[in-house]
Amino acid sequence: MIDLHCHILPGIDDGAKNWDESLKMARLAVSEGITHILATPHHMNRSWINPKQVAESLTSELQDRLDAENIPLTIFPGQEVRLHGEIIKNMNNNEICFIDEGNQYVLIEFPTAEVPAYADRLFYEMQTNQMTPIIVHPERNYAILKDPNILYDFVSKGVLTQVTAASYIGKFGKEIEKVSHRLIDHNLAHFIASDAHNNTNRLFHMKEAIEKLEKDFGQDKVQQFDQTTRNLVNGDPVHVPEPLIIKQKRFFGLF
Numbered sequence: 001m002i003d004l005h006c007h008i009l010p011g012i013d014d015g016a017k018n019w020d021e022s023l024k025m026a027r028l029a030v031s032e033g034i035t036h037i038l039a040t041p042h043h044m045n046r047s048w049i050n051p052k053q054v055a056e057s058l059t060s061e062l063q064d065r066l067d068a069e070n071i072p073l074t075i076f077p078g079q080e081v082r083l084h085g086e087i088i089k090n091m092n093n094n095e096i097c098f099i100d101e102g103n104q105y106v107l108i109e110f111p112t113a114e115v116p117a118y119a120d121r122l123f124y125e126m127q128t129n130q131m132t133p134i135i136v137h138p139e140r141n142y143a144i145l146k147d148p149n150i151l152y153d154f155v156s157k158g159v160l161t162q163v164t165a166a167s168y169i170g171k172f173g174k175e176i177e178k179v180s181h182r183l184i185d186h187n188l189a190h191f192i193a194s195d196a197h198n199n200t201n202r203l204f205h206m207k208e209a210i211e212k213l214e215k216d217f218g219q220d221k222v223q224q225f226d227q228t229t230r231n232l233v234n235g236d237p238v239h240v241p242e243p244l245i246i247k248q249k250r251f252f253g254l255f
Contacts, residue, residue, distance in 0.1 A: 005193035038078040045082040100235030165209035186244040
């Protein structure tokens with residue numbers, strides 16, 4: 001199993017606090033059947049500035065420690081990049097860490113409360129330059145929670161999205177669980193990742209999420225998500241089902 005979103009690098013954001021916690025997270029990941037992790041520290045999010053070189057250096061050191069401890073886990077460098085106006089400039093300056101070596105796929109985080117008005121323009125510019133943005137945990141964005149079809153507008157233009165395992169199994173509440181299910185059901189989510197931060201309240205939950213995915217949607221959906229994840233890591237083209245608009249309930253009164 002591959003996990004493409006995890007805050008396992010120590011001491012650089014709100015994830016693992018130190019090397020000991022990183023190793024504990026690694027052992028927990030292995031116990032769930034995870035074999036590969038993309039380490040994705042926050043970048044350009046509040047006070048967390050972790051350019052590509054920092055992510056790569058810490059990932060290399062973590063891999064050495066995992067090997068020394070005989071923990072059968074492979075770590076790749078990545079980032080969870082907060083969408084910002086200088087993102088294209090930062091990409092050109094080699095500060096952004098993509099999922100794949102071909103620099104095609106990158107994890108993008110929206111602010112929690114909104115979807116920036118300039119997102120569509122920046123995504124278009126990225127795609128024009130052969131880059132594919134992947135919106136992480138859209139189910140926890142307040143604007144998308146209120147109107148999930150905001151995501152349809154992006155996905156219909158070729159943007160990909162990732163639902164968090166904990167969201168899908170209800171760890172963030174029933175509303176987020178329901179929206180996560182609807183996004184998957186309407187082909188508005190393309191893979192599941194953990195967004196794990198620690199060993200206490202922000203765990204992996206990947207095994208449970210994949211089991212629920214099979215129960216809710218069948219083995220074909222599990223294989224589809226798995227193949228999408230592998231294609232992203234390999235930098236291969238991703239083929240996803242046609243997105244569907246979510247029909248909202250309407251309430252009619254007397255006026």
